[in-house]
Amino acid sequence: MPRLNRLTSDTAVGASRDLLADLEARHGRPGDMVATMANSPAVLGGYLQLSRAMGRAKLDRAISERISIAVQAHQGCGLCLDAHTAAARARGVDDEEIERARRGTSADPAIAAIIALALRIHREPTSITDEQVGALREYGYSDRAIADVVGVVALNVLTGSFNLLAGLTPGSDPDA
Structure with missing residues (x-):
């Protein structure tokens, strides 16, 4: 309710x-x-x-959606998790990768690394290391794409926290 x-x-x-x-x-x-x-x-x-x-972020949208799934799985917003799962599927992410994203990883080491960064930003940003950022560069991520992860996480914290506070859940739409 x-x-x-x-x-x-x-x-x-x-x-x-x-x-x-x-x-x-x-x-x-x-x-x-x-x-x-x-x-x-x-x-x-x-x-x-x-x-x-x-919407103008450099980070690939399929990767951004996996980050959103990982953050929302941790945060617990079912409404956001459903929305990002649907968006990931629309971007061609298969169910196995969606499940991996829910667990905070990916079969692709480069994507797993950027999801891990996103979860550190969300959970414990003081634990981010130079080595972790350097590894992302070695995977080919630009500084802009790495910085965009903060925006993706921030947007997810805002929406998920708001929905949880407001009591918005899948199927809670009174007009649906």
């Missing part, structure tokens, strides 16, 4: 109303997370800006 109200451009006020109206005009009805984030214009605006910025 959701803990926070879902808003629309008719029920939201101020900046949230404007953001939702713009989203509704461009994309139709926003999903539960976005509509619920509208309770805080700062959170909704920040999420939208970070989400757009990460």
Whole structure:
């Protein structure tokens, strides 16, 4: 059962109303997370800006989705985990690799290394070593792609934490 109200451009006020109206005009009805984030214009605006910025990330989207799966499996947001699993499948990631991502790894050593970095960023960023970053460079990751991992993790922490606080779970949409 959701803990926070879902808003629309008719029920939201101020900046949230404007953001939702713009989203509704461009994309139709926003999903539960976005509509619920509208309770805080700062959170909704920040999420939208970070989400757009990460759309320009250098990191390959299939890898980014595996990172998201690993982070969400650790964080425990079922709604995000379902969404990222579907997105990974749409990017051609097979079920075995999706299961590996849930466990925080990959059959591909280069992908396993960048997932490991993402989980360290999420769990214990002070434990990141020069050797770990150097190994990523040896696998061919640019500094930009390595830096993008922080954005992917941050976006997942924001969305997963928000959904868990708000009580949004798979199937919790009252209009579904």
